[in-house]
Amino acid sequence: MHESTDDSPASTKLCCTIGPVSNDVATLCALLGAGMSLARFDLSYGDPSLHQVGLDNVRKAVQATRQLCATVMDTLGPEIVVLNRSPDPIALTAGQTITLTCDAAAPASSSLLPISYPSLHGSGLQPGRNIFVGQYLFTGSETTSAYLTVQSVAEDGQSVACLVANSCVLEGVQLTVHFGNMSNAAPILSEQDKRALVRFGKPNAVDFVALSFTRSAADVAEARAYLDAIGMRNTKIIAKIENKEGLVNHREIIGAADSVVLSRGSMGNCLDPEKMFLAQKMLLSECNFAGKPVFVTRVVDTMTEAPRPTRAEATDVANLVLDGADGIILGSETFRGKFPPCSSVWA
Template sequence: MQSSPMLLEEPIRMASILEPSKPSFFPAMTKIVGTLGPKSRSIDTISRCLDAGMSVARFDFSWGDPEYHQETLENLRAAIKTTKKLCAVMLDTVGPEVQVVNRTDRPISLEADTLVVLTPDQSKEATPNLLPVNFSELSKAVKKGDTIFIGKYLFTGSETTSVWLEVSEVNGEDVTCLIKNSATLSGSLYTLHVSQIRINLPTLTDKDKEVISTWGVRNNIDFLSLYARHVEDVRHAREFLSKLGDLKQTQVYAKIENIEGLNHFDEILREADGVILSRGNLGIDLPPEKVFLFQKAAIYKCNMAGKPVVVTRVVDTMTDNLRPTRAEATDVANAVLDGSDAILLGAETLRGLYPVETISIVGKICAEAEKVYNQDLYFKKTVKHVGEPMSHLESIASSAVRAAIKVRASVIICFTSSGRAARLIAKYRPTMPVISVVIPQLKTDQLRWTFTGAFEARQSLIIRGLFPMLADPQHPAESKSGANESILKVALDHGKAFGIIKPHDRVVVCQKVGDSSVVKIIELED
C-alpha cells in the first residue's frame, strides 16, 4: 500500500513534500476526540464531525446540565446511525476545578495594575474589584507572591479574555491580587488555576458521582476522565465504577493537569487505562520551557506501557479561524511524531466556528506526520524495552506488525475478545490500519445473560491505528475455524468498503486456531 517510506531522519526530497496528501475518505490513524457543546450538537454537525474523523465524543460536566448533554448524546446516536461511523463516549468530570462564579453573566473588565479580591462568599456579585469563587480554602492554599490564572472555560490563552494575577495579600478568607494584564471576562464559566499549589478539593465531587451514577449508567459510558493528582484518584474512581453494573467495564483516563500529577506519573500510568496530557492546565502549572519535555517523556512512558495517550489543546486559534497558526499545525504533527494515540479538541469543537473543518485539518496533519513516523526505530526501542522472554501474546503481536511491514500488507486483521491482542498490536505502531474484529462472548452475572464486545470495540476508537468491528454474536465465540473464516470474510469486505483493502493486497491476520495463536499472511485474489 505504501510507496517508499520517507522518514524524517533521512534527507527528504523537497518535491516529495508537495506530493498529494492521503485521500480524505480514510481517516488518520491518530484518533480525534471532540468535546461536544453549543456549536457541535445538532445531528447535522455531529454527522459531519464523524465523517471528518471524530471517533470519540467528550461530554464535559464542568458545564451544562444532564438533560442538555443527554439531548446532545441522542443527536450523536442519530448521527452514528446515519453516517455508520462508530463513536465512543467520554464523560469528563469537574473534579478539583476552582470556578469563578459570575451569576449576572455581565462581562467583567479587569484593569492591569489594579487590585481584585477573590472571595469564597458566593452571595456577593462579581465586579471588577471582587470575584467570588467556589472554593472556601483558597486563602489557606495561597501566599503572597503566588501566581493565579483565570481563564474562560477552555481558555485559549488569549490575553484579552484571560488574566494573570499575583497574590499581594491574604485577609481572612479573602485573597487580594494585583492584576498583571487587562482582560474582559465574558461568558458564564471561568476557571481559576493557582500555579503549583495543592487544591484541597476531591477528585470526584458529589456532583460528579451523581452524574456518573445516573447519566453515566444510563448511557453506558466508555471512558471516564478525571483530573488525577495521585494514583488513589484513579483507584477510587475504578472502585466507584465497579459498583455501577456495566460501568465496571468503563475505562478510566487520568488527566495530568498539574505538577502533582507529573510527580506521580508512573503510579498513575500503572493504574489508569489511558492518560490525557491536559496541556491547558499543565501549560500554566509548568514553566513554558518545560512543557515539551514533559510531553515527550510522558508519551514515551505511555507508549512503552502500551497504554493510550491523548494530547489536548492543539489548535486553539481555530476556535475563531479557518486555519491553524504555523505553530499549532507543527505542534499537531509533533504530537504524532512523539507517539500520541489521539488529539483532544476542546474549545475548537465546543464553541468554535469551525468544528468540522478543525477535525478535518487536524486529521490531515496527523496523516502526514504518520507517513514519516520512524516506525522502525520505535519498534526496535519497544522490543528492547519489553525484553526477553516476552509473553506469548506480546511476541505474537510484535511479530504480526513486523510481518505486515515486511510484506507491505495493507491491513492487519486481529481477532480479539477482551481487546488485549489488538491493543498489543497497536503498541508496536504498525504503519497500516488494524481492523480489530471483536468477537462477542456470552457472559452472565447470575441475573442475566449478556454479550461482551460492545465496550471493547468502542474503547479501541481512541487507540492509534485500531479500527474496530463488532462481529455478529451469532458466530460462536470459540475459535472454530469455519466460523472464523466467515468472520474474516466480513472483515475483508469491511476493509474493502472502507477503501483500505484492494485486490491483490496482502493482509496479515492474527487469530487463535485451536489452542495456538497464529499470525498468517494471506494474499487476496480480488
Template sequence: MLNISKKTKIVATIGPVTNTLEKVRELIDAGMNVMRINFSHGTYETHKTIIDISKKLIEEHIYIPIMLDTAGPEIRCHFFEDGKVEIVKDSIVTINMKEVLGTATEFSVNYPKLVDDILVGDMIKIDDGKLRLDVIEVDREKRLIKVKAFNTHVISNRKGINIPGERMTLPALSERDKKDIKFGIENGIDMIAASFTRCAADVIQLKNYLAELGAPEIPIIAKIENKQGVDNIKEILEVADGIMVARGDMGVDIPPEVVPVMQSDIILECRKVGKPVIVATQMLDSMQTNPLPTRAEVSDVATAIKEGADAVMLSAETASGLYPVESAAMQQRIAITMEEFLPYTQLANFGYNYSKKKRSDAIATSVASTANLIDAKAIVCFSETGKSAICISKSRPKCPIIMVTSSPAAGMRVAPYFGIYSIVVKTLPQLIEDMEAFALIKMRQLGLKPNDNIIITGGTPTGTGSTNFLRIVALNKLGDI
C-alpha cells in the same frame, strides 16, 4: 461508512455549535472518532442531547463513543454581570468565598476553602494563565482574599483558576463529580476523562465509585494537568486505561517552556505500556475565529503525531468556535500527511521490545511488520475483547486495523487507539475461511482495490482469548467466494 483515511484519532468536544445530529455527522466525515462532553459546562439536558445523538448513530452501526470529561478537583469563578468582565492591570480585586455576581472589583469562586489554603505573595492564575492576580491580603475571618491584577484581561463565567504549587487540599472526587458520573453512567457514556489526576489513588477512588454504580468496565483516561500528575505518571499508568496530556492547566502549574518536554516524556511512557495517549488543549486555538490555523499550530499537531500520540483533541474549536468542522478536517489532513513519514519499522520493533513477549505479542509484531513489508492496505483483526487489536496498535502498522467484534463496548473502547476502527457484528465467524470471506467483502465495501493485499488475524476457535493465526489475502480472491 468508516472513515479510515488516517490512523491518528481525533477527540472533538461537542458544544453549542455542534450538538446536532447533522453537525456530528459532518464532524465524523471530517475525521472525528470520539465525542467529548465537558461537564464543567452545560446542563444535564444538553449533555443528554449529545448522548442521544451517539445512540442514534449506533442504530446506524456507527460507533462513536462518548467521553465524559469531569469538572474534577478544580477551582472556577462563579458568574459575572453580562457573563464577562474586564479586570484592569494594577486594580485591586476582592475574591469572595460566598457566591456573588462578579464585577470588575469583586467576584467569587466555587471553592470556599481557597482562603484557608492561599498565602500572601501567592499567584492566582485564571483562564489558562491569561490573567495573573497577586495575593496582597488574606482575611480568613471575613473569608475574603484581596489581589492586585498583574495584567489586563477579560474573564467570563466559570473560567478555571490555578494556584501554582501543591498546597491545595481539593478532593480527588468531588460530590459534583459523583453526581455527574452517575448521570453519565445512567445515560450510557462510554469512557471517563478524570480531570486533574494527581496519583494512582485518584484513579483507584474513581474505579471504586464506578464499581458501586455497577459499571466497573468503564475506561478511565487520566488527565495530567499539574506537577503532581507529571511526577506520578508511571504509577498512574499502572491503574488508568489511558492518559490525556491536558496542556492548558499544565502550562500554568509548571513553566510553559517545560510543557513540551513533559508531553514527550508522557507520550513515551504511554507507548511503553501500550495505553492510549491523547494530546489536548489549544491545538488549533486560532480556528475558533479563523478558517485557517497558524503555522505554529499545524506544527504542534504534527509534533504530537510524530512523538507517538494516539489521538489529538479539539476543545473550544469544535464546541463553540466559528469553524468546528474545518478544525477537525485540518487535524485530519495534518495526520494523513505526518503518517506518511513515520518510521514504521522502528515503531514495530519498539512495540515488541516493550511488550510482555507472549505469543500474542509476537504475532501482533509479525502482523504489523508483515503489513509494512507487503504494503497491506488493511489489517482485519477478529477480536471479542479488542486486546488483539490493541496489541497490534502498539506496533504502529502503516495501514489501518479493522477490528471485527461482537461487543459494542469493545468497539467503543478501542476508539482512542492509534489505527483501530471497529465493525460490530452480531456473531463472530468461527472458521478462518468464514473470517476471510467476511474480510474480503467488507474491505471492498470500504473502497479497497482488487489488487490490494490485506492481512487477516485472530484466534481460532473464536473466544480462546489468544491470537494464533495470520493470513495474507489479495482482494482479487473475492471473485472465488
C-alpha cells in the same frame, strides 16, 4: 510532493468536545466524516439535560454515517471555578486590586470573585504567586482571561488579594481559576460529578470517564470504586494530568488508569513555557512504554476563530504524532469555534 489518497482510518484518534455550535446532527455527521472517533461531553458545567441533547444527536449521526464513535464524560473534580456570576461580563482593569474569596455566598463582581474552594489555609499560597482566571476552554489568545499576582493572603485562609496584570472582560459559560503550584486537597469526584454520573453517565453507558486534575493513583482508585458501586464497571477511566502534582506522580497514574491525557492548557499555568516540551515528551514516552493510550490537548487553538491552523500548529500536530500521541483532543475549536468540521479535518 504528492498528496496521499489513502482513505483508511487514521491510527491517531480524534476526540471532539461537543458544545453549542456542534451538537446538531448535521455538524456531528460532518465531524464524524472528518475523523472524529470520540465525542467528549464536559459535565463540569451546565445541566446534564443540556448535554443529553448532544449525546442523543451523536448517536443519530453515528447511525446516519455508519461510523463508530465512543463517548467521553469529563468531570469537574478538584477544578476551581468562579461562583455566583450574573449574566453580565466582569470587566477588569490592569493595575486594579481584586479579591478572591472562599465565601460561596458572595456575589461575583469586578472587585470580588467567590471561588469553589472551602479554604486556602495550608495550601501554600504566598505573595508573588500567579493566579489565572479564564473562560472555559480558554485559548490564551482571547481577551477574556485575567493574569493575577497574589499580594496578600488572609490569616484565616478565606480570601486572597491580587493585582490584575492585564485589562480584560471575564465571560463565557464558566470561569476557571488556576492557582500556580497550590496544593489542592479537594476530592477527585465532586458531589456534582457524582450526581452527573448517576443522571448522565450510567443511563447513557458512557465509554470513558475523564478525571480532571488527577493527582495520584489513589484518585484513580477512588473513582474506580465509585463507578463500580453505581454499576459502571465497564466504563474506562482516562486520567487527565494537568498540574505539577499529577506530573510528579505520572508513573503511578499511568499504571492505574486505562488511558491518559496531557492537558497542556491547565499544565501551562503551572509550568514555565520552555519546560512544557520536556513534560510532553516524557509523558508520551512513558505512556508508550507502558502501553497506555495517551491524548494531548490544545493543538489548533487559532481555529476557534480561523478556518486554517497556523504553520506552528500544523507542525505541532505532526510532531505529536511522531512523538507517539495516540490521539488529540479538540476543545474550544469544536465547542464554540466558528469552524468545527474544518478544525477536525486539519487536526
